């Protein structure tokens with residue numbers, strides 16, 4: 065009888081041990097599954113070299129699946145607090161989605177404005193809405209200036225200042 069009890073006790077402990085080890089292994093596998101891959105983490109950033117950017121030529125980059133407008137301003141374009149200074153040049157940087165219903169506005173270099181074909185909304189070269197239906201300016205994505213490079217997806221000091229001033233939305 066005592067031998068039977070010891071045997072059951074041993075089997076209970078062994079089973080408990082196996083269950084605990086199995087649980088830990090399963091949790092480890094689940095964590096590895098849910099953790100983003102290193103490439104996905106780095107995919108959250110888009111790096112753009114602006115050293116060769118030309119004035120009044122719209123550069124459209126992609127960041128997290130969204131079009132990003134980057135426009136080097138010419139001297140005749142009005143300065144704005146939303147301008148991003150890179151080197152000695154001013155740039156307009158925004159998410160290229162209309163703040164009305166999300167269409168992608170087109171840039172017209174001759175008129176120096178953005179026009180949204182969906183409902184006729186317009187924006188100036190600083191991204192300010194100049195014709196309804198959109199009432200909000202084009203949104204500025206998180207960015208960091210690193211020399212002549214723009215890092216999209218990282219909140220640098222310039223972006224934080226703009227955000228604090230309510231200029232990014």
Ligand code: FES
Nearest residue numbers: 162164165180185
């Ligand atoms: S979506 Fe651009 S004006 Fe309506």
